[in-house]
Each structure stands twice: as C-alpha cells, then as structure tokens.
Amino acid sequence: MASRNCRWELLVAASLTLTLALIHLVEANSEGDALYALRRSLSDPDRVLQSWDPTLVNPCTWFHVTCNQDNRVTRVDLGNSNLSGHLAAELGKLEHLQYLELYKNNIQGTIPSDLGNLKNLISLDLYNNNLTGTVPTSLGKLKSLVFLRLNDNQLTGPIPRALTAIPSLKVVDVSSNDLCGTIPTSGPFAHIPLQNFENNPRLEGPELLGLASYDTNCT
Numbered sequence: 001m002a003s004r005n006c007r008w009e010l011l012v013a014a015s016l017t018l019t020l021a022l023i024h025l026v027e028a029n030s031e032g033d034a035l036y037a038l039r040r041s042l043s044d045p046d047r048v049l050q051s052w053d054p055t056l057v058n059p060c061t062w063f064h065v066t067c068n069q070d071n072r073v074t075r076v077d078l079g080n081s082n083l084s085g086h087l088a089a090e091l092g093k094l095e096h097l098q099y100l101e102l103y104k105n106n107i108q109g110t111i112p113s114d115l116g117n118l119k120n121l122i123s124l125d126l127y128n129n130n131l132t133g134t135v136p137t138s139l140g141k142l143k144s145l146v147f148l149r150l151n152d153n154q155l156t157g158p159i160p161r162a163l164t165a166i167p168s169l170k171v172v173d174v175s176s177n178d179l180c181g182t183i184p185t186s187g188p189f190a191h192i193p194l195q196n197f198e199n200n201p202r203l204e205g206p207e208l209l210g211l212a213s214y215d216t217n218c219t
Contacts, residue, residue: 031073032059034090038076042085042107048078072096079125080104087131092117103149104128111150113138123147127173131155135174137162144168151175151196158182158215159203164189172196179203180218 036054044050051063060067066075073094084106091100092114098121107129115124116138123146124139131153139148140162148163151173158181159174169188176199183189183197183205197203202217 029058031094032056034088034093035059035062035065035073035076037088037090041088042083044081044083046082048081048083066099068096074120075099075101077101078105083107086110087112087115089114091115094118096120098122098144099125101125102129106130108132110134111136111139111155115139116141118142120144125149126153128152133157135160135163135179139163140165142166147171149173151177153177155179158218159184163187175199181215182206 032054036052039049039052042049048064051061052059053062058067058071059065059073060071064077065073066077068074074096075098077099079101080103082105083102086109087102087107089112092112095117097118100115100118100121100123103125104127107126108131110133111126111131113136116136119142121142122144124142125147127149128151131150133155134157135150135155137160139145140160143166145166146168148169149171152175155174155177156179159179161184163169163172164184164187166188172189172192173196175196179200180202181204183194183203185206194205197205204216
C-alpha cells in the first residue's frame with residue numbers, strides 16, 4: 001500500500017510539473033506572438049529584428065529582448081534602430097514588461113491604449129518619433145511607471161489627468177508636441193520642470209485649479 005501511495009504521489013508531482021511547464025511554454029509563446037506582431041507592423045531596413053523568429057520556443061533568445069528567470073519578457077530595447085511603421089496593440093499583452101524603449105525611430109500612428117495593461121512597466125520611452133493622436137488616458141493605470149518620455153512627436157490633445165495619480169512617476173517629458181490645455185500641477189507633476197512641457201504652442205500652464213479648464217485651447 002505504501003509503495004502504491006508513493007507511486008501515486010510521484011505521478012501527481014510529475015503531472016503538476018508538466019502542467020506548470022506547459023503553462024510557461026504557452027505564456028512564452030503568447031509573448032513571442034505579441035512581439036512578432038510588433039515586428040510585422042514595423043519596417044526594418046537595417047534588419048535589427050532579423051533574429052525575431054516566431055518558430056522558436058520563446059523570444060528570450062531574440063536580440064534586443066531581455067527576459068527574467070521565468071523566461072518572461074521584461075525589456076524591449078529598440079531605440080535608435082531606424083524603424084518605421086506603427087506600434088502594435090499586442091504589446092499590451094507583455095504583462096511582465098518593465099522597459100519599452102523605442103525612442104529615436106520614425107514610428108508613426110497612435111500610441112495604443114493597450115499599453116495601459118502593462119502593469120509592471122517602469123519606463124516608456126517613445127520620444128523622437130512621429131507619433132500622432134492623443135496621450136492615452138489608460139497610461140494612468142501604470143502604477144509602477146517612473147519614466148514617461150514622449151517628447152519630440154506630433155501628439156495632440158490634453159495631458160491626461162489620470163497621470164497625476166501615478167505616485168512612482170519621477171520623469172515626464174512631453175515637450176515639442178502639439179498638446180493643448182493646461183500643465184498639471186498635482187501629484188508627481190508638482191516636481192516636473194516646466195522645460196519638459198516647452199514647445200507646445202497651445203499648452204497653457206501651469207494650471208490654476210478652478211480658474212481654467214484643463215482642456216482649454218483644445219477645440
């Protein structure tokens with residue numbers, strides 16, 4: 001009886017180990033799918049994404065991708081890589097991502113609201129591109145965010161007030177866009193230098209609470 005129980009326990013343990021391994025494999029593959037969606041949405045004349053092979057078990061061997069010990073993607077480093085095209089909404093599926101570095105490229109289109117799902121994101125660097133549209137309000141859900149650099153794009157609309165509720169936020173730079181409204185002064189914005197809002201002709205600031213609408217000049 002003891003031998004039978006021991007074999008049963010070993011079988012259960014082996015089954016559990018296999019199940020966990022399969023879960024990790026599926027998760028790693030879903031992250032690979034998300035990154036490959038980004039590759040498909042970009043033009044890459046210098047072939048910096050050549051190693052992004054969707055047939056591999058996980059994307060942790062791809063250049064410019066960093067993973068943690070559980071083979072979950074934590075960094076994407078593609079700054080100054082001569083990329084054009086647009087950002088893929090699938091990036092929002094990289095739930096362990098901490099650093100998204102896509103600065104100094106020629107990326108166009110809008111910032112996907114799906115990036116608000118990146119709950120572990122520390123740094124979002126999209127500066128020096130040709131991004132248009134508004135700053136998504138969903139970025140206010142990024143409660144681990146420390147660095148938000150969106151300067152030198154063609155972004156419009158007001159600065160989302162949801163960003164003022166991110167206690168970890170230390171650096172915000174939205175200079176050289178076409179933002180409108182007023183500059184927030186509450187929460188982390190109380191310590192952001194005014195130069196980080198310069199060269200937005202329609203942006204008023206800093207806001208005087210109760211005296212001007214935050215979206216003034218936006219119509």
